[in-house]
Amino acid sequence: MTDATTTATAVASPPAMSALTAVLYGALVAYLGGWYLGAWTGNFSLLLLVLSLVTFGYWLAERFHFLPARQAAARSLEASDAQRRDKLHRQGITQVDTSVDSAREAVLAQPWWLDWTAGLFPVILVVFLLRSFLFEPFKIPSGSMIPTLEIGDLILVNKFHYGIRLPVSNTKIIANNDPKPGDVIVFRYPPNPRVDYIKRVVGLPGDEVAYINKRLTINGKPVPQTPLPDYYDDDSLRYSQMFSEQLGSVEHRILNERNAPGFVMPLPEFQSDREACRYSAEGVVCKVPAGHYFVMGDNRDNSQDSRYWGFVPDANLVGRAFFVWMNLGNLRRIGSFQ
Structure with a gap:
């Protein structure tokens, strides 16, 4: 069970994506900081467009790759647990105290870099559309x-x-x-x-x-x-x-x-x-x-x-x-x- 959890986590949360997201957030903070300090004139419309495109890319990756991978890992974890329980049952052991529920939740949980990108896409998109075509403050x-x-x-x-x-x-x-x-x-x-x-x-x-x-x-x-x-x-x-x-x-x-x-x-x-x-x-x-x-x-x-x-x-x-x-x-x- 531990090996399955480790493998699933590695598949669903590659270190490269976490590092890339950290770099992108660092660039965003630098851009906003320079804008606030007057080092350059920012373009909020362009910023919202870029954020919409980047978070849309993460949303697509989550929808069609990372989420299915986590779901597959969860199913593999459940199948492995079912096999273990069946084996113990054949040995006459019917009471099994351990549960894979917490491990399954951990496998299915979004990593931080998806939660703060793909998870924000709908909000950023709505703000972008409202501000671009309807009303701007x-x-x-x-x-x-x-x-x-x-x-x-x-x-x-x-x-x-x-x-x-x-x-x-x-x-x-x-x-x-x-x-x-x-x-x-x-x-x-x-x-x-x-x-x-x-x-x-x-x-x-x-x-x-x-x-x-x-x-x-x-x-x-x-x-x-x-x-x-x-x-x-x-x-x-x-x-x-x-x-x-x-x-x-x-x-x-x-x-x-x-x-x-x-x-x-x-x-x-x-x-x-x-x-x-x-x-x-x-x-x-x-x-x-x-x-x-x-x-x-x-x-x-x-x-x-x-x-x-x-x-x-x-x-x-x-x-x-x-x-x-x-x-x-x-x-x-x-x-x-x-």
């Missing part, structure tokens, strides 16, 4: 969208609203809605697509967007604004002018700093055709190219957006932000927003 890292979104807001983004896209490559395979003025969108930052940004859509393809003396004009028509009481920022300990602004059918709030200048300067990493924008001491006027969008932050004087680095290509769209699902510092922030 994001955390607001800056104040560029105050007062609509605050630092620390945990938001949900609808991934299919603007079309179904392949994970990692972000290639659109099924079209859906087009962005509308006033939509809050998450997109891949054009100068560095590994970084996600969140802003509000202001201009659509073909629109002429002017931001002159801190007033927004679309195709020659001023965007309606209504003054509101000043906004007090607890972090900066200062007041800002607040307005209600109407972009299309979306009414939202924006902030302006009283003493901030109206002009803007393009950044060196301006990604679009420079001739599409005209800069002056009063502000900027841009003609939005086909297949692109002009976006701005609601905190107008504290947002690096299309005024500074150009337009957002449709290929960079990630999804439409629509819900704050948590803010650990202020639970009253939970809810939908425009």
Whole structure:
């Protein structure tokens, strides 16, 4: 019985697989550690895809090789025990105190490297599919969208609203809605697509967007604004002018700093055709190219957006932000927003 158990364990749990799994987990910890420490920019979509493929490989190996091998070893153990009991019975010994139940359970048990790979495959796959095609969570890292979104807001983004896209490559395979003025969108930052940004859509393809003396004009028509009481920022300990602004059918709030200048300067990493924008001491006027969008932050004087680095290509769209699902510092922030 001992020899059968040892043989079964060796068949079902080869040392090479245990060592390989340890190496893979070590690589995962190193990748996440370097990402956390800022040594490199991680790609969570790519990471989930790799984890799904690796754990799927382990799941297949467990389903069609390792599990059948353990089951065969268990049957061999039971057959050996039955033969031993039959032999003892022929010798007149009918009471046998020993049992193979514990040994059988040990033989059938998954080794740690299968439990932490094949066992996690269904969970990782569900997370990968939900995050890739339905909803993705994001955390607001800056104040560029105050007062609509605050630092620390945990938001949900609808991934299919603007079309179904392949994970990692972000290639659109099924079209859906087009962005509308006033939509809050998450997109891949054009100068560095590994970084996600969140802003509000202001201009659509073909629109002429002017931001002159801190007033927004679309195709020659001023965007309606209504003054509101000043906004007090607890972090900066200062007041800002607040307005209600109407972009299309979306009414939202924006902030302006009283003493901030109206002009803007393009950044060196301006990604679009420079001739599409005209800069002056009063502000900027841009003609939005086909297949692109002009976006701005609601905190107008504290947002690096299309005024500074150009337009957002449709290929960079990630999804439409629509819900704050948590803010650990202020639970009253939970809810939908425009």
